[in-house]
Amino acid sequence: MKLIKIFLLLLFCLVVVGCWNKQEIDEVAIVIGVGIDKQGDRYSVTAQVIKPQAEQTGEGGLMTWSITSSERTVGDAINELNNISPRRLYWPHLQIVIFNEAIAEEGVGQVISWFTRDRGSRAGSYVVVTRDKAEDLLNQTIELGEMPARSMASFIDTAEIRNIPLSKLKLSNLSSILSTPGIDGTIDVISLKKIRGEIETYQMVGTAIMKKDQLIGYISTDIDDAVQMANNEYKRGVISTVCPNGETHHITFRVTDFESEKSLTFSNEKPTVTMNIFLEGNIIDQSCAIDLLDPKNISKIEGLIKKRVQEMIQTTFNETSELGADVYGIGREIRRKRPKLWKEIQDEERTYLEDVKLEVHVDANIRRTGLIIDPTINKIK
Amino acid sequence: MNSIKISTAQALMILITSITATGHLLFIPVILNHSGRDSWISVLLSFFALIYIIYIITSLSLRYQDQTIVEYSEVILGKPLGKIFSVFFIFYFFHDATLAIRGFGEFYTTAITPDTPILVYFTLMIALAVYTVRQGLEVLVRTNQISLVILIIIGIMASMMTLPEKDYRNLLPILEFGMQPVLLGAISLTSLFSTFVIAGMIFPYIYDRKSLKRYSLLTSVILIILFLGPITAPVAVYGGERGVGFLFPSFQLLRDLSIGDLQRLDLLGIMLWSIGSFAKIALHLFATSLGVAKLFNLSDYKPLIIPIGALLIIVSLQISENFIEIYRFFKDIYPYYANLIGVLLPTILFMFSTIQLKTVKARSQDV
Numbered sequence: 001m002k003l004i005k006i007f008l009l010l011l012f013c014l015v016v017v018g019c020w021n022k023q024e025i026d027e028v029a030i031v032i033g034v035g036i037d038k039q040g041d042r043y044s045v046t047a048q049v050i051k052p053q054a055e056q057t058g059e060g061g062l063m064t065w066s067i068t069s070s071e072r073t074v075g076d077a078i079n080e081l082n083n084i085s086p087r088r089l090y091w092p093h094l095q096i097v098i099f100n101e102a103i104a105e106e107g108v109g110q111v112i113s114w115f116t117r118d119r120g121s122r123a124g125s126y127v128v129v130t131r132d133k134a135e136d137l138l139n140q141t142i143e144l145g146e147m148p149a150r151s152m153a154s155f156i157d158t159a160e161i162r163n164i165p166l167s168k169l170k171l172s173n174l175s176s177i178l179s180t181p182g183i184d185g186t187i188d189v190i191s192l193k194k195i196r197g198e199i200e201t202y203q204m205v206g207t208a209i210m211k212k213d214q215l216i217g218y219i220s221t222d223i224d225d226a227v228q229m230a231n232n233e234y235k236r237g238v239i240s241t242v243c244p245n246g247e248t249h250h251i252t253f254r255v256t257d258f259e260s261e262k263s264l265t266f267s268n269e270k271p272t273v274t275m276n277i278f279l280e281g282n283i284i285d286q287s288c289a290i291d292l293l294d295p296k297n298i299s300k301i302e303g304l305i306k307k308r309v310q311e312m313i314q315t316t317f318n319e320t321s322e323l324g325a326d327v328y329g330i331g332r333e334i335r336r337k338r339p340k341l342w343k344e345i346q347d348e349e350r351t352y353l354e355d356v357k358l359e360v361h362v363d364a365n366i367r368r369t370g371l372i373i374d375p376t377i378n379k380i381k
Numbered sequence: 382m383n384s385i386k387i388s389t390a391q392a393l394m395i396l397i398t399s400i401t402a403t404g405h406l407l408f409i410p411v412i413l414n415h416s417g418r419d420s421w422i423s424v425l426l427s428f429f430a431l432i433y434i435i436y437i438i439t440s441l442s443l444r445y446q447d448q449t450i451v452e453y454s455e456v457i458l459g460k461p462l463g464k465i466f467s468v469f470f471i472f473y474f475f476h477d478a479t480l481a482i483r484g485f486g487e488f489y490t491t492a493i494t495p496d497t498p499i500l501v502y503f504t505l506m507i508a509l510a511v512y513t514v515r516q517g518l519e520v521l522v523r524t525n526q527i528s529l530v531i532l533i534i535i536g537i538m539a540s541m542m543t544l545p546e547k548d549y550r551n552l553l554p555i556l557e558f559g560m561q562p563v564l565l566g567a568i569s570l571t572s573l574f575s576t577f578v579i580a581g582m583i584f585p586y587i588y589d590r591k592s593l594k595r596y597s598l599l600t601s602v603i604l605i606i607l608f609l610g611p612i613t614a615p616v617a618v619y620g621g622e623r624g625v626g627f628l629f630p631s632f633q634l635l636r637d638l639s640i641g642d643l644q645r646l647d648l649l650g651i652m653l654w655s656i657g658s659f660a661k662i663a664l665h666l667f668a669t670s671l672g673v674a675k676l677f678n679l680s681d682y683k684p685l686i687i688p689i690g691a692l693l694i695i696v697s698l699q700i701s702e703n704f705i706e707i708y709r710f711f712k713d714i715y716p717y718y719a720n721l722i723g724v725l726l727p728t729i730l731f732m733f734s735t736i737q738l739k740t741v742k743a744r745s746q747d748v
Contacts, residue, residue, distance in 0.1 A: 123633075123637040124644065175619075178623075180620040180623065
């Protein structure tokens with residue numbers, strides 16, 4: 001009896017541990033990036049997969065392989081990709097999703113459905129927009145990077161260390177923002193960069209403004225940090241301002257600590273947004289002769305930085321609200337504070353943003369000046 | 382059969398696991414669907430209902446100490462009506478078990494292993510449950526005693542790890558759409574807490590009943606706390622709009638989580654729900670078999686376990702066309718159905734029993 005029991009137990013083990021659909025690493029193609037373009041009325045989906053080490057094409061070539069197919073839905077196109085790939089596509093390591101401008105203008109809502117529905121895809125993948133063809137971006141050989149999708153994703157990953165503030169929008173955040181009323185998202189714009197006439201690298205070129213799920217415009221690169229500043233997502237970055245003693249010279253300031261706080265007050269049912277911003281950092285460069293030992297000069301520079309930040313936030317607000325996009329999430333704040341008022345204004349033809357008064361208070365502090373107090377330029381007489 | 386002896390803590394612990402496991406897996410999306418970002422108010426409101434249910438069930442169990450709910454409903458209402466009540470209760474236990482199995486299986490086939498037939502999960506789960514229940518209630522509650530501690534630790538870990546992504550300001554504005562959705566959510570949650578009626582099947586086997594009422598009320602507080610976290614988390618992370626409409630919100634949260642290189646912690650969730658579902662299904666299998674045995678005055682419930690287990694598999698397969706249908710059932714019909722059996726019937730029992738006891742007392746005073 002005991003023997004039979006043990007036998008049954010062993011039999012049971014045999015049945016239970018079996019893999020129903022195993023996924024051996026050498027039988028799947030790991031997708032690290034995907035680009036979506038518009039081709040007529042079809043979506044053209046490009047998937048980039050990693051090539052195994054042994055099959056590398058030697059020096060200079062890409063370690064990846066990209067395949068493209070066009071179908072009426074993204075899911076259909078992705079299925080079609082399996083038809084042309086020797087190995088089955090494996091999605092859980094997806095790092096970046098690139099939308100072509102045309103797709104973004106039409107609305108990204110209709111193309112992200114597959115990515116949120118499929119159990120294999122990864123909501124932590126970054127989302128970027130490009131003016132070039134997404135397919136070209138993925139197929140471009142670049143310097144210092146054998147895997148284009150990986151390079152782009154790590155570019156975004158390390159943005160803070162590089163002092164480049166980016167939106168760093170992920171798929172999961174995108175769907176949250178799209179479904180929340182009163183806030184519009186911004187997406188980083190990536191493009192190919194020519195160096196000495198040849199395309200050799202990527203570049204982040206400004207920020208795309210979304211209204212609902214449609215791309216409606218761009219914020220230029222020199223002020224696009226303002227969105228992160230206003231939403232308290234800014235961590236590190238560089239701010240440049242003119243010298244206190246001359247318009248032709250400039251001072252560069254690196255922000256090391258940043259905090260911002262939005263508060264909303266109402267006067268006559270017109271919202272006033274007050275932003276309290278605290279920032280501190282170091283001077284990393286100056287092209288003018290100015291004595292920093294003098295406390296007056298320090299406070300003068302702090303005043304200039306303050307002015308610059310205010311200007312950036314105000315200009316961005318003006319530009320975006322003209323397009324009807326609420327990138328600072330002011331509508332959401334109104335809704336949180338005055339849900340009844342929000343109900344009235346949310347559907348109005350005339351956008352509520354026109355009534356919003358923006359006040360920005362900045363407290364800028366210079367903490368350090370690098371290894372020198374007195375730069376050489378001050379000694380040149 | 383009355384040689385089963387379990388402690389108060391063990392009995393309450395298995396009730397906690399059985400309510401939270403399927404609750405988190407299947408009910409949180411339903412409640413979010415009803416009341417969205419105000420779901421936490423629904424949870425707080427349903428606290429009163431929960432206390433009421435617990436009070437009634439424990440009072441009844443204390444009045445009829447060595448009897449299960451199936452037995453004392455006959456004592457209270459007489460044989461014919463009592464048997465009808467018992468059939469309702471047994472059907473409810475059985476049906477709840479099938480829903481739990483289906484939910485568990487659907488969770489696996491939707492989220493983890495889409496190509497594996499759902500029957501594999503049903504069969505394995507029932508095999509495990511049948512084995513455990515055949516070993517006796519003690520084995521089940523003791524297994525659960527160990528696993529619940531692990532489950533709670535994992536749960537706390539999971540909610541701590543999602544903390545950086547949470548913005549509790551997303552819970553504002555409060556009551557944007559008035560009280561109605563909140564009440565609907567509360568009724569829905571109350572229907573889940575109605576499962577507490579199953580305590581009527583295991584309380585008779587507790588050997589230390591002295592502080593049963595006090596600990597039961599403590600259980601209600603623990604249950605509410607265990608629901609507050611997961612019900613606010615999707616809203617805090619995804620916002621009031623996107624937080625609604627996921628099939629498994631807590632699972633989604635864990636899946637999207639990434640702390641540095643630590644990514645895709647959905648495994649934690651899978652573990653939580655698998656162990657929890659097991660406890661629930663085993664407990665319901667026990668209650669159903671015991672209930673049927675008591676209903677027909679059988680001397681032992683153990684021979685019934687395998688047939689009922691087999692029946693569970695078949696009914697779970699037949700119960701609906703697809704998972705959306707179950708979701709709709711939970712949303713639209715289950716609240717009325719479960720509240721009828723889990724709240725209304727025990728209330729009737731409680732009322733009649735109180736009247737009975739009073740008349741008996743009055744009569745004895747007369748004599």
